[in-house]
Amino acid sequence: MPIPIVNSIASWFLKKRIHQIELFLKYPIEVQEELLHGLILKAKSTEIGKEYGFEDIKSYREFADRVPITTYEQNEERIERTRRGESNIFWPTPIKWFAKSSGTTNAKSKFIPVSIDSLEDCHYAASKDLLCMYLNNNPSSQMFVGKNLKLGGSKELYQENGTVFGDLSAILIDNMPFWAEYSSTPGSDVSLMNDWETKMQAIVNETIKENVTSLAGVPSWMLVLLNNVAETTDKDNLFEIWPNLEVYFHGGVSFDPYVDQYKKLLPSSDFKYYETYNASEGFFAIQNHNEEKDLLLMLDYGIFYEFIPMNTYGTLEEKVIPLSEVQKDKNYAIIITTNAGLWRYKIGDTVRFTSVNPYRIKVTGRTKHHINVFGEELIIENAETALKNASKLTQSEIVDYTAAPIFMEGKEKGAHEWIIEFKTPPSSFSNFGKILDKALQDVNSDYEAKRYNNTTLNAPKIHCARERLFYDWLKDKDKLGGQHKVPRLSNTRDYLEELLSLNS
DSSP states (O other): OOOOHHHHHHHHHHHHHHHHHHHHHHSHHHHHHHHHHHHHHHTTTSHHHHHTTGGGOOSHHHHHHHSOOBOHHHHHHHHHHHHTTOOSSSSSSOOOEEEEEOTTTOSSOEEEEEOHHHIIIIIIHHHHHHHHHHHHHOTTOOGGGSEEEEEOSOOOEEEETTEEEEOHHHHHHHTSOGGGGGGEESOHHHHTOOOHHHHHHHHHHHHTTSOEEEEEEOHHHHHHHHHHHHHHHTOSOGGGTOTTOOEEEEOSSOSTTTHHHHHHHSOOTTOEEEEEEEETTEEEEEOOSTTOOSEEEOOOSSEEEEEEETTTTTSTTOOOEEGGGOOTTOEEEEEEEETTSOOSEEEEEEEEEEEETTEEEEEEEETTBEEOSSSOOEEHHHHHHHHHHHHHHHTOEEEEEEEEEEOOBTTBOBEEEEEEEEEEOOSOHHHHHHHHHHHHHHHOHHHHHHHGGGSSBOOOEEEEOOTTHHHHHHHHTTOOSTTOOOOOBOSSSHHHHHHHHHOO
């Protein structure tokens, strides 16, 4: 089969783009500083630009001294004014679109501004870069001979006061060129369905008839879809349905807990997995080689990066540093300034740098999704590494999980309490708990110190969740599909108690 002409076009585009990528690889700090000055200059006449004297800011240090770190709640009043039609508040060009995002820790919806600049120079630019990098690494790819099975959130958009809000995926699709629809499946009739469970079966029924060559979506929900495809077709090997399937582009949650289940459904050493790191606020990083497990931080998408070392986060000693000061293997909260008018904004994610030349990262979790009640500083990356090891050693498979602290009472020491849904349960839950405990100590020295001789923490308590517990919990909260995620770790027992009450 001849290589599609789009591969040649992508190759041409990549050659034009490659010198820009090489520029930020070679001069990362200079590229970021120039980008920051451009953002400040463009927004100097906005309300926020006048408030903080953007016109006089000449250096990063002046910017950091004048402009405070903010959260969504601190930006909400200005965002709501913009949604009502006011302009030039935090960005000079009109903000027409708002990506509705609720996440997991807050039931209240957030409306993240999406400007024309962020659409073109960030989200779409990143999508082009991702495809070009993939095709550059796989020049014989036949991906564009078939269709991309894209599993996003609701495709519906809602209008208010002349502005539009909805899932980011819906905003991106609404602004895509007309030809993009022809390369994707399912079609708009199915994508616009509201009821997730009806929509899921409709996606299965439509896509099993298509020549699907690539997949894109959040790992947890894509796995639900692929299991439904396998059940509907009575096939264990999905290449029997889609023989030309070659790559899965994924992001949104860690892939580690799901990788073994994907490999069972897609048993081929040639099948590729490409990870991305994007959110409503922007597209941040891309896996740019076939076998790499970390992501290249993209430094020229109109986003200026700062970081808070997690060992100072939320303390009186909290400090904010620019990219030039980050260190390898340290955990940081991300602060972004963007071409959609978010200024020094906490997005709530944490990353670890695996390299500083070039700047490569792994997403390690959320600032609110960790357990540090007893000084153990357990993060999602620790939990998922330990669970993967425990699953391998006990020949079990995990569907979902969450964990929370057991608080100290009287003379009783604290502990961690887990509720885990298994696809294939271990033969001994007691043994699984011991292996998980040991694996957590191996990856986290603070946890190990607290567990030493039960000094502060007793052994973890493990519950086996009934089938579909987490699915039903999300359904009760109207959070099926899209970017909705199960909160993995929490410093409170709220999520755990709700799940335990449903676990019967």
